[in-house]
Amino acid sequence: GQQVMQIPQYQHVQEGEDFTTYCNSSTTLSNIQWYKQRPGGHPVFLIQLVKSGEVKKQKRLTFQFGEAKKNSSLHITATQTTDVGTYFCAARSSGSARQLTFGSGTQLTVLP
Amino acid sequence: DAGVIQSPRHEVTEMGQEVTLRCKPISGHDYLFWYRQTMMRGLELLIYFNNNVPIDDSGMPEDRFSAKMPNASFSTLKIQPSEPRDSAVYFCASSLFGGTGNTIYFGEGSWLTVV
Numbered sequence: 001g002q003q004v005m006q007i008p009q010y011q012h013v014q015e016g017e018d019f020t021t022y023c024n025s026s027t028t029l030s031n032i033q034w035y036k037q038r039p040g041g042h043p044v045f046l047i048q049l050v051k052s053g054e055v056k057k058q059k060r061l062t063f064q065f066g067e068a069k070k071n072s073s074l075h076i077t078a079t080q081t082t083d084v085g086t087y088f089c090a091a092r093s094s095g096s097a098r099q100l101t102f103g104s105g106t107q108l109t110v111l112p
Numbered sequence: 113d114a115g116v117i118q119s120p121r122h123e124v125t126e127m128g129q130e131v132t133l134r135c136k137p138i139s140g141h142d143y144l145f146w147y148r149q150t151m152m153r154g155l156e157l158l159i160y161f162n163n164n165v166p167i168d169d170s171g172m173p174e175d176r177f178s179a180k181m182p183n184a185s186f187s188t189l190k191i192q193p194s195e196p197r198d199s200a201v202y203f204c205a206s207s208l209f210g211g212t213g214n215t216i217y218f219g220e221g222s223w224l225t226v227v
Contacts, residue, residue, distance in 0.1 A: 033215070041220070042219065042221050043155070043203070043216075045215045045216065045217070048215070088155065090216075100216060101157075102154065104154045105154060
């Protein structure tokens with residue numbers, strides 16, 4: 001089945017520093033979604049990327065979809081303590097259009 | 113609008129007991145998912161339904177786990193008998209095919225501890 005590798009697993013940054021998490025697949029993805037889970041909370045949808053090379057921005061967050069549609073990244077500029085949480089990428093399984101495969105997540109800690 | 117509603121939010125039970133987790137998906141959504149989250153294994157898809165019909169239960173760990181969706185507004189995940197290794201957060205989620213980019217909306221989770 002579809003496998004999505006996400007790195008790094010953990011990241012500690014000082015407030016104000018930038019942060020990036022990467023998601024990689026061995027197969028071409030139809031689309032990729034990003035979710036954020038706050039400590040003690042549930043995953044919440046952030047964005048979906050569909051087109052090759054697509055770049056989307058949400059304030060300090062920049063999402064990219066690779067040209068080959070096999071990788072994606074989430075970059076946060078000038079992190080704040082409110083950015084703390086685990087960021088997951090999720091991609092469609094090749095076996096089913098409705099089954100999302102989640103990456104292992106990157107747990108971000110922002111030190112004040 | 114009400115989101116995905118799960119109950120109980122927290123449950124502590126003794127090994128060997130039956131556990132039933134409940135979920136009410138977002139009204140109108142035609143897909144329902146059960147996920148399990150642990151530190152060791154991350155977020156795992158256990159089973160999902162489309163229009164109340166189970167489509168893929170390959171993620172269900174073993175026969176102790178069962179899930180039902182008797183109607184469009186209710187689903188259960190049952191563990192019988194429960195074991196300490198079942199301790200995890202169980203998320204129910206729902207989605208509307210073709211809607212809002214097929215976003216999956218998660219409930220707040222049921223935190224299960226088996227002692």
